[in-house]
Amino acid sequence: MFKGNGISKEQLTDTGEPCILYGELYTKYKSEVISDIFSKTDIDTRKLVKSKANDVIIPCSGETAVDIATARCVPYDNILLGGDLNIIRLYDCDGSFMSYQLNGKRKYDLAKVAQGVSVVHLYGDHLKGVKTYNPCLEEQKKIAKLLSLLDERIATQNKIIDKLQSLIKGLNDALYAQHGDEVMTSFAELGTSYSGLSGKSAQDFGSGKPFITYLNVYSNNVINENDFQYVAIKDGEKQNIVEYGDVLFTLSSETPNEVGIGSVYLGKEKVYLNSFCFGIHITNTKVAFSPYLSYYVSSTAFRKFIYPYAQGSTRFNLCKADFEKASIKLPTLENQKRIYSILSHIDNKIITERQMHDLYNSQKQYLLRQMFI
Template sequence: MTDTENNKNSNSPVSTSAPSLRFPGFTEPWRRIRLGKIATFSKGAGISKDQRNENGKPCILYGELYTTYTATNITNVISRTNLPEDSLIKSVANDVIIPSSGETAEDIATARCVLKNDVFLGGDLNIIRLNNDSGSFLCYQLNGVRKREIAKLAQGVSVVHLYKESLKSLVVSIPSIDEQSKIAYFLQLLDERIATQRRLIEDLEKLKSSINETLYETLTTDCKTSFNEIGIDYGGLTGKSAEDFGYGKPFISYLNVYQNQVITDYNFDNVEIRDGENQNKVRTGDLLFTLSSETPEEIGYSAVYMGNAKELYLNSFCFGIHIQESEMVYPPYMGYFTSTTYFRRKIIPYAQGSTRFNLHKPSLMNIKFSLPAKEYQIKIFNTLQLLTDKISTEIELHNRYIQQRIYLLSKMFI
């Protein structure tokens, strides 16, 4: 029996089993114990976004756990505040912080370890101050095998709350401090490698964008054209309900168009197409646009389809243009051209709406724009496509690191 099941009034933990994956030299069983027996609990004090000041002292706000501090350990604090110190709560290095409220039970189960002293901790943060154990190790456990258990402790409907009394009752598995430190250090190295991989991808994306902009500005001509002159537009799927999706024929989703500049034969969703239905099909070389967005700046994102599917359809919130092969246009290049600042500035004024913005398709089709000579379009496309392929490789490597991390969190803890 565990400490929580058989010995609720005792401070002596009960030894149990150990995880299936351990470092050599560690053989002692792990102990299971209530979190309240190995830590003290408190809450942070309110700091709002508008109370940040770059000349103040370091602070962590509740919302930053989801946006800024995505790694388990917080080593560099971004925000600062000039609020009076006597009204705030300071960290002690090794503190574990976890939200005390959130929109969903899953979101609230997000723990971070603060590795610095004297950082002001904002409101809506539970502070777990361990007596002798590793905060970093505890965070990896809370974010991994304990995540669902923490979510079950959350209370509420539209807004969920996580109270310190509930956290005190959470049962955790603890090895020796030496084993805790070794596990935490190893996983931190993996987190740092994942962060490095993410920065590499971001830098490659910036490089690709910069090359795209520079080559367009350098090589473009004064000859103008429009989509009406070089292609024929068509709409996406019509007459579909939720029951039609999830099986059937492949179609290109809104997100696929939004996230890519060139689409090949992967990452398709499926939709039922019945006999006799009159639906438009996507062809190789078609330029695809999104029709709506939450902001004008995100209206009309586009990608060119360069796969070889014989029967492929398009999301109803998108439309396509069959680009005609001519002396003026190399269709594959158009996915990169429509992402240039030059073209984005032309398209944004045609966003219509207030809370939700829609692209006025007839206006888009009539926009006049300039292109590089076709021979340069081909060279630009080939150059950028090499970078796109490189980015895809790095994204795949990043995803494999993430999967490795998930696997280790499941095998190195109990």
């Protein structure tokens, strides 16, 4: 058991020797057995640690004890292993099986031995105190094979979802290119804008009335009604309420191309909006069909339109007043409804595929809990 090398993101290149950075265990490699989609580096590697097929790697540090307990098996020789990685070199044990076991019931045993507060650390000496329970090698391989087949199905499901999302994006842009010059208007003409929550402190959050978070707006074309958080609102308190059909926008971001990310609320529940976004009540329903706007605000044409209204240097903010007055082009109301009908059918298919993905993942988690003592 030992640590990896000091390879940083800045040392990654387009060509060179394959390597794995510790952060990629959270972002790039989602299943227990690492695929051959490796980063590369051309630094001098003669004194750096390389993998042996069957190694298991676990991060040395992270934000939470549960997150840090993430085990992955490296099935190839000679992969450079980046810094802040624990490397477990196994003998007479299957690395895939061990990774599945450590990510099952052993995950919480790993979390218990991790140390730290704001940053949690997990080093080799801590890992030595974690007991594993291993059947014969042949049985280990059978268990790992079963779980890896389920991982392959989950990966296939992700590809299906990605292709459908690409299809929607392509159709959305193509249909807008065909019909987007039909009506000239502006968001100021389509409705009235309002701000998010005001006058709230940290103590006000956690219970009370539902509100839409920044991340909910940022991540979804249509607001996810299963992802509300809660805030205390007193009787008679003046706060703006989000209504059905409202278009919501983020106000700021670290990069200009992520300012003004839009989403549409199509729910019926009385909800509020976080303070880092603003909304527009769509009142001109003879010109705009709100469900279609959920696709319009994610189109390539709209993202190019909004980009110049991001101002700043280290932090970029949307110039809201100018943005609302600026002229936009929409299809006719009839064509908006037609485009929405086409794209929403594909979105419904994506919802079904995501439900299947969640079921496969639940099945895997059940097996991880039940197959290891």
